[in-house]
Amino acid sequence: MIVADKKPIEEIIEEIKDYTTILILGCNECVTVCEAGGKKEVGILASALRMYFLNQGKDVTIDERTLERQCDHEYLEEIRDVADQYDAIVSLACGVGVQFTAEEYHTVPVIPGVNTCFLGATEARGLWTERCQACGECILARTGGICPVSRCAKRILNGPCGGSSNGKCEINKELDCAWQLIIDRLDALGKLDDYETISPIKDWSTDRAGGPRKVVREDVQL
């Protein structure tokens, strides 16, 4: 999922202090799971903002709404009747949701309420870690299911580098060396021979190096 983290309330206040009718818009997908932008976080932020403005003597209306997704037209349509009643929308979705909402409602300022961090997994309650950088050409089949693009600090494709010691990466002693993990897993799979095969130069044009990307699937287009 896309992992996001809450923005400090002070920062959000700074962005919206000049508006008087504001919609806090949550998303039921990834940001709900990582507890940054779901219905509950919408409620907490909205309540805090209402109290803040009231205490400041400002008459500000703060409404709450949470959509199934903000990255799909059909769900964004659900606020079509009300969107232009607001001076601004604070979107607690990931950066994708914020932008898609802004595209859909061109004349309403849309302000991000979270920091979008990475594609990751929930390792434990309150701990999310990166697993994928969406490079566009998956090599996990050759690396024991462990991604050196996202998990090796140097994105090395034929590792480890000389900084790997006792299974940890040289950039941080807490951090597992991705290549140690890869070797350990290939060993467990009985596929250590694969490690001997040199990875070819990766085509980075499918990564960000090729500019903004798109997936076109004529087979599913209407």
Added chain:
Amino acid sequence: MRLKYPSSIKIVRIPCTGKVDILHILRAFEMGADGVYAVGCMEGDCHYDSGNFRARKRVEQARKILDTIGIGGERVQMYNLSAGEGPLFAKYAVEMHEKILKLGPNPLKLAKKKAA
């Protein structure tokens, strides 16, 4: 025991303090509460293992938010006691009551009056 505690305190019963959410605390203030405190079981004695620890964290977070928005985080408090400690329950109630008296009413009440 028939112990006395201040009549200003309204008890909201919940199955475990682990049920307390930041949102419940904030909404209480939005609705005009002058203070909120959660009374959980002794740490390590939670029937659901970690309910009172969760409550403590949420109380802490509510405090931070209330500080940020100028309501005052010290209006929220977490207490722990065992079910057999009635006198301590009454003592904490008095303590909280006195603390809130010192802090004065929820600033939102004044703000609402001014706005009206």
